[in-house]
């Protein structure tokens with residue numbers, strides 16, 4: 082207990098009194114909001130208010146292997162998406178859950194802690210879309226600024242930071258199935274590399290946002306060190322329901338609900354919305370910023386007619402599952418959640434409970450559809466060591482929202498043996514969906530329709546990625562444990578020859594799942610691009626003043642990898658911009674790279 086739990090964390094940030102006016106009001110204390118609160122309150126003359134709808138994180142959320150068990154609990158907004166047209170859910174007709182953190186630290190408290198920054202092309206692509214200032218060379222200093230990398234073999238290779246607020250570490254313990262992952266990659270021709278270093282295409286055991294074996298959320302990383310700053314007020318259980326404007330379209334404050342009472346607080350400089358990719362567009366629309374026809378339909382007075390809620394996209398994957406003859410080589414949750422392992426975790430910050438969401442390997446690969454000349458992978462394989470059902474399906478059923486009967490029908494055969502899964506995550510989906518208001522009540526969850534797989538290219542590349550996964554799981558690295566592809570005949574796909582392209586496509590449509598990276602709903606772009614909601618300094622367009630959006634919703638195109646680190650970077654960069662400073666661009670430490678043509682949506 083002493084080892085992993087810093088007693089400082091028991092501080093409470095809730096206050097019962099606050100001021101009537103602040104220099105900055107930040108809405109949402111998640112991945113982005115926590116960074117902004119820290120960095121802006123470094124200026125002692127500025128008074129900052131952070132309003133967070135949820136409370137504080139807890140001891141369960143510290144345990145890396147327990148990540149999935151946090152879903153559908155009070156610290157999760159527990160959204161559900163609309164049923165999808167593309168027959169993704171033909172088999173079980175489910176409405177996929179979309180967890181989002183409702184807690185200080187936001188989704189960084191629920192996430193699986195994988196630390197990935199994305200590909201340098203992602204940011205150069207943002208610049209090509211008109212977003213001056215966001216090239217890889219300009220954002221790299223901000224990734225480094227946040228970081229405290231604790232692995233000496235990675236920390237000093239020129240791409241990393243030491244001494245920042247965000248602890249990044251390599252896993253203290255890895256199962257044999259995890260250790261086999263880079264070996265399997267090498268067999269297929271992929272090098273074992275630092276996935277945040279000079280090249281991204283490779284297979285490796287990933288680093289995580291983990292400090293001494295426990296989750297390092299942005300609440301722990303960025304808010305905890307500010308607890309003695311008198312100019313930062315953090316109010317938990319404070320749900321912002323409206324941004325207030327004067328007749329000049331200047332944001333002058335917000336209205337929020339706290340313990341059944343409604344309050345108003347005013348702002349001198351700016352309101353910054355950091356509610357995440359679902360809540361930020363919802364709040365903007367409720368406040369009169371959104372598509373005019375949609376707001377008119379609800380009778381909401383229009384402040385600015387902007388494409389808020391459009392451009393919703395996400396990372397999805399189909400599962401490729403393997404069973405193993407060997408025993409004790411992967412995480413079988415019913416075995417690893419044992420008293421000795423719990424004691425080990427709390428006394429030394431080691432053991433299987435430190436494994437980040439069960440993810441022990443990451444492989445960035447290129448399918449034949451990638452169509453790029455060099456290092457710009459189109460899929461990211463996540464190795465889940467131990468399968469969805471190794472805890473008797475409890476998390477899986479909760480996370481995927483399927484019934485016990487369906488679970489027993491299709492997944493039960495997994496439960497008794499060691500196993501692993503490869504999840505090939507499609508990095509550059511072309512399908513686009515939207516967020517819209519369901520009603521004018523801020524308490525009604527918005528309509529979320531990602532329109533998965535509605536672009537025909539998306540399914541083709543997915544089939545190819547599944548084939549690479551099948552090859553990877555059957556390499557000598559896994560054969561030595563007796564790996565076998567778990568090939569049940571999927572109901573609805575019987576008419577296709579097993580493992581044919583058509584069969585795999587059917588499997589993908591049937592079992593697609595989110596890896597929880599929705600972005601893009603308050604798209605950043607130049608003012609003359611009709612798709613833009615915020616400009617490259619993240620100021621809301623349409624003549625609005627004193628209002629920014631800073632979170633995952635501003636990404637014009639999703640980054641190649643998990644989204645927490647890039648969102649922290651975005652908040653770091655904008656904090657400096659607000660302060661009127663910018664770190665100098667870093668020349669790419671590996672030298673110049675070839676220019677290539679990217680697909681631009």
Ligand SMILES: Cc1cc2nc3c(=O)[nH]c(=O)nc-3n(C[C@H](O)[C@H](O)[C@H](O)COP(=O)(O)OP(=O)(O)OC[C@H]3O[C@@H](n4cnc5c(N)ncnc54)[C@H](O)[C@@H]3O)c2cc1C
Pocket residue numbers: 108109110111112113114132133134135180181182183184185186187188189191192193194195196197319320321322355356357358360361364596597598599631632633634643644645646648
């Ligand atoms: C289950 C899961 C697993 C993931 N795994 C990984 C991973 O392994 N690696 C990775 O890099 N990324 C991962 N992600 C994604 C990553 O965590 C998110 O992209 C990132 O945390 C989003 O940051 P954000 O600042 O945009 O929003 P959030 O972190 O969601 O923050 C939004 C905050 O605003 C608050 N809020 C919203 N509306 C209001 C309002 N009106 N008033 C007051 N407060 C409000 C919310 O309660 C929340 O605290 C995962 C996400 C999930 C959910």
